[in-house]
Amino acid sequence: MADQGDVITVRGLVKRYGPVEAVRGIDLDVHRGEIFGFLGPNGAGKSTTISILCTLVEKTAGSATVAGWDVARHPQEVRSRIGLVFQDPSLDNQLTARQNLYFHALAYGVPRRQRSERIRAALAMVGLEDRADVQVITYSGGMKRRLEIARGVLHHPEVLFLDEPTIGLDPQTRATVWDHLREIRAQTGTTIFMTTHYMEEAEWCDRIAVIDHGRIVALGTPDELKDQMGGDVVVVTTSDNDRAAEQITSRMGAAVTSDDGTLRVEVANGPEFVPQLVRELDVEVKTVTVRRPSLDDVFLKLTGRAIRDEEVDSAGALHRAMAQRWQGGRR
Amino acid sequence: MSNATASSPVVEQGASPAALSSASIRVRVPFWQSVFIIWYRDILRFTRDRARLIGSLAQPILFLVVFGVGLSSAFGAGSGVLPPHTTYLEFMFPGVIGMTVLMTSIFSAMQIVWDREFGFLREILVAPIDRSAVAVGKALSGASQAMIGGIIMLIFAPIVGVRLSVLGVFEMLALLLLLAVSLSAFGIAIASRMRSMQGFQVVMNFLMMPMLFLSGALFPLKGLPTWMAVLTRFDPVTYAIAPVRVSLFSNSGYPAPFINAAQVTIGSYTLPLLLDVGIVAVIGVTVLGLAIAQLRKRD
Numbered sequence: 293m294a295d296q297g298d299v300i301t302v303r304g305l306v307k308r309y310g311p312v313e314a315v316r317g318i319d320l321d322v323h324r325g326e327i328f329g330f331l332g333p334n335g336a337g338k339s340t341t342i343s344i345l346c347t348l349v350e351k352t353a354g355s356a357t358v359a360g361w362d363v364a365r366h367p368q369e370v371r372s373r374i375g376l377v378f379q380d381p382s383l384d385n386q387l388t389a390r391q392n393l394y395f396h397a398l399a400y401g402v403p404r405r406q407r408s409e410r411i412r413a414a415l416a417m418v419g420l421e422d423r424a425d426v427q428v429i430t431y432s433g434g435m436k437r438r439l440e441i442a443r444g445v446l447h448h449p450e451v452l453f454l455d456e457p458t459i460g461l462d463p464q465t466r467a468t469v470w471d472h473l474r475e476i477r478a479q480t481g482t483t484i485f486m487t488t489h490y491m492e493e494a495e496w497c498d499r500i501a502v503i504d505h506g507r508i509v510a511l512g513t514p515d516e517l518k519d520q521m522g523g524d525v526v527v528v529t530t531s532d533n534d535r536a537a538e539q540i541t542s543r544m545g546a547a548v549t550s551d552d553g554t555l556r557v558e559v560a561n562g563p564e565f566v567p568q569l570v571r572e573l574d575v576e577v578k579t580v581t582v583r584r585p586s587l588d589d590v591f592l593k594l595t596g597r598a599i600r601d602e603e604v605d606s607a608g609a610l611h612r613a614m615a616q617r618w619q620g621g622r623r
Numbered sequence: 624m625s626n627a628t629a630s631s632p633v634v635e636q637g638a639s640p641a642a643l644s645s646a647s648i649r650v651r652v653p654f655w656q657s658v659f660i661i662w663y664r665d666i667l668r669f670t671r672d673r674a675r676l677i678g679s680l681a682q683p684i685l686f687l688v689v690f691g692v693g694l695s696s697a698f699g700a701g702s703g704v705l706p707p708h709t710t711y712l713e714f715m716f717p718g719v720i721g722m723t724v725l726m727t728s729i730f731s732a733m734q735i736v737w738d739r740e741f742g743f744l745r746e747i748l749v750a751p752i753d754r755s756a757v758a759v760g761k762a763l764s765g766a767s768q769a770m771i772g773g774i775i776m777l778i779f780a781p782i783v784g785v786r787l788s789v790l791g792v793f794e795m796l797a798l799l800l801l802l803a804v805s806l807s808a809f810g811i812a813i814a815s816r817m818r819s820m821q822g823f824q825v826v827m828n829f830l831m832m833p834m835l836f837l838s839g840a841l842f843p844l845k846g847l848p849t850w851m852a853v854l855t856r857f858d859p860v861t862y863a864i865a866p867v868r869v870s871l872f873s874n875s876g877y878p879a880p881f882i883n884a885a886q887v888t889i890g891s892y893t894l895p896l897l898l899d900v901g902i903v904a905v906i907g908v909t910v911l912g913l914a915i916a917q918l919r920k921r922d
Contacts, residue, residue: 346749347749347921348745348748348749348921349921350921368751368753369751371749371750371751372651372751374749376745376749378742378745380742381741381742382742382743382744382745382746383742383743383746384664384668384738384741384743384746385741386668386671386672387664387667387668391664391667395660395663395664395746396746396750398652398656398659398660398663399652399657399660399747399750399751399752400652400750400751401651401652401656401751
């Protein structure tokens, strides 16, 4: 790509819904051509931020530019330069895949001579050529998502926004979606801005930002964030976890979190901590693992919530979505 | 743009720095192409869905047959409102065509609520096409669907015994188109506020029924009790039905009293047809503006 620079610049972004402050002053720069992961618990302000960047929601204060254009002043210019894949499908189920793409090509001003070739290439990329002329209503969830990704890049956007692009998909389909995303980046240099709940996906991003309570609490490469944690994570199982936890805290002065039958201890030096641990504990130590902090650990430390808890909470997410829709309707 | 917030002191980013890269040179989609896209997609869906077309004709046909035939014997010649040798059924016929257009136009806007429910509305709203093109495209697609319904209803003319003339039919269709666009825009203005199908249906039925019954589509507006006469003159559809009826009848040799029965009067003053059309046009443009404003709103 000719110019490096930043393709998204956000300064002091604030969004209020009545008395509720959903986004509380965000600063963010996304470099051209990177895969940028946007992480945070549900309700942290992820979707609001992405909606502002996509010109769907109006900001309360601050500034945001996407592809060089101010989102509030030049929404049309921004819209023509971004692609979007939403959490919920936004396809016309009654139309075929090809018709959906044709609508998109016309709406985004893809030149007439390039239309059919681009549609063909997009369908080929996501492997839907043989189902191109079938109504979308017959598609599986994974196929729909792939079609949406094909549509999202049909007009060669500078930034492709994806809101939870792999949620609800089986691991195989998730891997396929990621293959497509990497291919798009490699071929066109498109910047990819995505939210995700899956930690292994966050690992695949060039840089990630963690947002909580409407603020950015961490920003950097996955390695940088893990290094920020400092030290090691020691995972222990014992014959009596409760007693062990109490003893680790009182005798060794280390903080313990209990998770699914195991104890997690964050320490400066793991290999030195282990012999000490075995010496100090009265209970039988069954297993000990020393590892570098994962993004899960980072997320847990920053937000106080394990990201895995979030993804299973789909009923809660649905409820929130409905509440949001209702709020949207109220005026 | 109306939504540039004055409260946020954002420094203008100048011309686009991103315009340096060739990928970001964008062709603006012309207004009429945007309108066409919106229209085309709706029509594509419409042609796939014949049940909807048939459904939208069922009610007018029912009215024509049951009301028309049933009341013709009671009404018609001798009632004092319609001249001899004409029937209520004939008089009612253009009204029923108007009714078809009214119902199809307004309910075509349901597509917007449907699109919101199934997410496609977002694909439309994030596209770099102006919201006014969305509103106009939707109004034209609703009008097209309504016109198809109205034209199909014309095949009942010989059955009902209405004499048609080529000129009369064309005049009527032009007037119906104006009505159809206005009513579709009205539907869109309402639908773009609605978050549920049920809500839209309840609101539309609540508004549509009085609009239809007070419009003179189903009975002459002569000799009504004052309170009702006043109400009918406040119904915008009244001013659309009168020219439709007059244009159909006056070109195929119906007697003057029969045509007069179709016209809107206020006191002893008979409104000229151009004034009727003007009223409909003004209201149509207003609701279209309203629909555009609704679609332009951002959360």
